[in-house]
Amino acid sequence: MFKKLILIAAVLLFAAAVVFVPFGNDEIKLKRSSDNMRVRYVDAANVPRRTIQASYRYMTEYEVFLKYNSLIFCGTIKRIRNLELDFDGDLDYHSLILIEVDEVIRGDIQRGDVLAVEYGRLIGEDTQGLPMRTRMNGISTIVNTDPSWYYQRGRASLCYIDIAEYTFIHVNLGTYLDTPEGVFFYPFMYDGLTDPQTLDDVKEYIIKIIS
Numbered sequence: 001m002f003k004k005l006i007l008i009a010a011v012l013l014f015a016a017a018v019v020f021v022p023f024g025n026d027e028i029k030l031k032r033s034s035d036n037m038r039v040r041y042v043d044a045a046n047v048p049r050r051t052i053q054a055s056y057r058y059m060t061e062y063e064v065f066l067k068y069n070s071l072i073f074c075g076t077i078k079r080i081r082n083l084e085l086d087f088d089g090d091l092d093y094h095s096l097i098l099i100e101v102d103e104v105i106r107g108d109i110q111r112g113d114v115l116a117v118e119y120g121r122l123i124g125e126d127t128q129g130l131p132m133r134t135r136m137n138g139i140s141t142i143v144n145t146d147p148s149w150y151y152q153r154g155r156a157s158l159c160y161i162d163i164a165e166y167t168f169i170h171v172n173l174g175t176y177l178d179t180p181e182g183v184f185f186y187p188f189m190y191d192g193l194t195d196p197q198t199l200d201d202v203k204e205y206i207i208k209i210i211s
Contacts (some may be wrong), residue, residue: 039085059193071144078098087158118168118169
């Protein structure tokens with residue numbers, strides 16, 4: 001009886017260790033993606049340097065903030081992980097960002113929530129992406145991933161909801177970062193936002209649009 005209890009306790013401890021480690025070194029278990037699709041966490045040092053040729057559709061202020069019922073919040077980046085997407089041998093790299101919600105501007109989320117958000121680039125890979133870093137504060141515009149959203153290459157396909165519950169509404173637009181050099185954002189789409197000094201300036205601008 002005593003040995004049986006020890007065995008049960010050991011099994012429970014192992015199960016708890018598995019459950020409470022959100023970022024492991026193994027592959028991510030995919031439920032809806034194709035059988036020949038693989039996604040795994042990788043270290044930045046093991047990712048080959050690439051020249052980014054992808055283009056992303058321009059979105060207006062209306063689309064970013066109003067059309068898609070996006071979630072908008074102030075938050076702190078807690079962790080950044082690199083993802084290797086293996087489309088049956090054809091590799092691509094995205095990132096998974098853990099962000100703690102500090103203040104809700106709009107959406108069914110709460111302060112203290114930690115959200116896992118997919119980002120369609122590898123952080124730090126090129127000069128066109130967002131310069132996100134851990135412990136950095138910012139304002140994010142995200143949407144819930146939908147089971148119908150797929151990314152296909154060749155005969156392999158990734159269902160986005162397999163890797164994250166949320167994704168940024170755009171790879172560049174709708175995100176503002178508090179950096180040592182000031183507020184970082186891509187200004188070419190923001191007609192009403194000129195030279196914001198703080199994230200509070202950005203928040204005031206967004207509230208005017210969505211009110």
